[in-house]
Amino acid sequence: MNHLKSIFTLAIFMFLSTISWSQEKNVIITIDTLTNEVYMLTGQGGNIGLYVNATNSFMIDDQFARLSPKIKQAIATITNQPISYLFNTHMHGDHTGGNAEFNTNKTTLIxxxxxxxSLEERLIEKPELSKEILPEISFSEELKIYQDGETIMAFHVHNAHTNGDAMIYFIKNNVLHMGDTYFSGRYPYIDLDNGGSVDGYISAQKKALILIDELTVIIPGHGRPSNKKELSTYIAMxxxxxxxxxxxxxxGKTLEQVTTDTTISDIYDNDYGTGFINPEKLRSTFYISLKN
Structure with a gap:
């Protein structure tokens, strides 16, 4: 019996390993050139932002640890400058999973x-992780970095996607990385368990709208590069x-009734409801957030 159990366990392990290896093998890191200095890298997980100047580079988010070699190869096709700063837009693993692989002695994580x-709590839960997942610098509301004529402004937006979201704006290049406070072309994931809220999410997007203009390129947390017009439409939705x-x-409708009430969102479902968050999940999230 124990022998059969061991064989079964080994089979499951090999099956899961094959899936993981297959997923990693099939991921292709693509690059969008947004300006002469700013790029967006897409793979599996949150969109990566990369700013490159004459002496160094600035990276926003890093997806999953297992994809780090592929991401580094993609970056090498753009620049050989070291990554001086690495920034996490929020705490989720598809944006912070590669922290330890990129946070070297040449890089400052912010x-x-x-x-x-949140990352400190992750270390407590998984002590086998490297302490390099932790940032050397953290901030409360706003931070500015000055790089060869570019001003990089990071600012906190409260209780939007999570309780720790920050957007990063490259003022000279006019590029805004919104992290997961914007899911371009699809319904958003609002993480209520980690401080997210519908009101905070909309407020964060309105704050971005005030900051940008018609020529601004937006890097969303997920989806294709966007702009002010598309963001305005998204907010209205x-x-x-x-x-x-x-x-x-x-x-007086209940959670179940709202979740199954297609009239609440049906005019948008075909355009936005085919992603990770389907219409039912969206309506459920809105009910729970707005009811409290």
């Missing part, structure tokens, strides 16, 4: 204060679904 706390959800709550 996060919002709450992200640092979220506000409409929010108002429909509030009306349903005021009429």
């Amino acid at each position: 996060t919002q204060d709450n992200v640092r706390k 979220l506000e409409d679904i929010k108002n429909n959800t509030l009306k349903a709550i005021e009429s």
